[in-house]
Amino acid sequence: MMQSIDLRGRTLDTLALRQLIPRPVVDVAVASSSARTLIDDVAERGEDALVEQSERFDGVRPLALRVPQSHIDDAVRSMDPAVRAALEEAIRRVTAASSAQVPAASRTMLGDGAVVEQRWHPVDRVGLYVPGGKAVYPSSVVMNAVPAIVAGVRSIALASPAQKEHGGGVHPTILAAAGLLGITEIYAMGGAGAIGAFAHGVPSIGLSPVDVVTGPGNVFVAAAKRLVKGLVGIDSEAGTTEILVIADESADPRLVAFDLVSQAEHDEAAASLLVTDSETLARAVTEVLPSVAAGTAHSERVRTALAGPQSAVVLVDDLSAAAAFSNVYGPEHLELQVADNDALLSDIHSAGAVFVGPHSPVSLGDYLAGSNHVLPTGGGARFASGLGAFTFLRPQQIVRYSGPALSEVADHIVALSLAEALPAHGEAVTARFTPPHAD
Incomplete structure (x- = not known):
């Protein structure tokens, strides 16, 4: 039902991994x-x-x-x-x-009368x-x-x-x-x-x-x-959904299969990936997937998504390699189902949201975890975050300097303005400390 990608025994840099990552045929x-x-x-x-x-x-x-x-x-x-x-x-x-x-407002004192808020x-x-x-x-x-x-x-x-x-x-x-x-x-x-x-x-x-x-x-x-x-x-460019599950031999293959199917039901182009260092687990998941897929309401859609080029079972040498693959992929949803989830979490850098342990399925985040389910897809988690209150906020800097505080840095401003061939910048400062010319 799902293609298999065997990366065991291969040393791959970021560029090589990007070329091997399964993605939908149709992109943005x-x-x-x-x-x-x-x-x-x-x-x-x-x-x-x-x-x-x-x-x-x-x-x-x-x-x-x-x-x-x-x-x-x-x-x-x-x-x-x-x-x-x-x-x-x-x-x-x-x-x-x-x-x-929502970040709290902050106030930085840079000197007497020199404040940036x-x-x-x-x-x-x-x-x-x-x-x-x-x-x-x-x-x-x-x-x-x-x-x-x-x-x-x-x-x-x-x-x-x-x-x-x-x-x-x-x-x-x-x-x-x-x-x-x-x-x-x-x-x-x-x-x-x-x-x-x-x-x-x-x-x-x-x-x-x-x-x-x-x-x-x-x-x-x-x-x-x-x-x-x-x-x-x-x-972010939140497109067709993705789930990447990192699991080892301690994971329950039936639960992994249900989680892969849960996201595959969104769309025929949905991406479901299992990355594991256990060939035994990989085999068990692929064996149970057909029955789990057949038992859901949108079984045809699920089968199409799981069989598509964007979905795969990826075999790696160890969990460090699994984390490296995931970081390059930058999944929208990442599940960790391994014996030591916290140790693996420390190696994860790029994911829209991370679901830790067997009782934190992506479905929880879709509805009631409290986290947001609007997340970057298509590798966007490598450089973007999911939706949050911060999405609608703009940090603004407010500068308050007194006359003496400005005088302390006036010579530095003049020196830099001359170095940049923008003398009027410096003149706008020195004008505040010189009397106006007589008519």
Whole structure:
């Protein structure tokens, strides 16, 4: 069901490992041309382009691009009590964990009257994207919105694709989750066009441009976020999901198989990888995988994902080699299921989120761990982090110097300004200590 990659007995540097890493055939770069066309169309034609894109990609004309408040209120009222209770608990946990991500203001005294302060200030407005497609993601509403609320963002807009099954409206569970969080600005739009709408604005439906766009999506959403970066901020290119499990002979092969399947059910292009130094465990997992996959609701999708070029069982010499492979891969989700998880954790540097031990499955992080499930994919964890309150905060430096404090460094400023052939910089300082010329 899954390809096998045997790296035992091979000494591989970072470049060689990158060339061996399994990835989806379709990547963000390939989708960029199509995403650019969709974004440009929205920037030029606004509402008409969004409606046409919904009809083309979602198979339905939106009931209304801007969702009426009555639809949100109705969704909250008719929400399944069990789902509501689960979402309220998720909101509580994510709020607690996100609150710990807000740095305290700091004040540095560099001398008498010489102070540099640092504060963390929220952006004014954000656009939160919640995907549709093969599943419904009220959990993504929580994961996107709660950190923004905790950060103190003043204005929040949310977009999710129109659903054919709901007459062109946004899925009611998405609306209900947003309603629980007090979000009232919701749009029935999806894909690259929605990202373009957030970045450029659509005046005819009251959508003002945002400062930051966040949220997961398919490869076209990830490509769109890459294209608008610079015009707006983004969290990361959170594309098709990934799980990498590092396990040794102490791991339960049945649980490893369930975890690989749990992420494979997202999409046919989802990546599921097992990296192990135990051939016995690898064989046991591959033997149980078919039955676990067959027993789940989306078995065909799971089988396609597990058999794809992006999924594999990777055999390595030892756990140090497993950590090295994982660090080069930079997985969205990394599970550690080995005899000494803490020792292995010290060797891990690149992962969107790390799940330690047999009772910390990725599914926990998807919903109720308190951590955020909007994470970088496609190797992005090597240089980017997952979504958090910090995504919506900007560090600002505030400089307060007295006259004597400025005088202490005036000669240094003049010396550096002359060295850089920018004498007016120094003159702006010395002017403060010399009387103005007489007329």
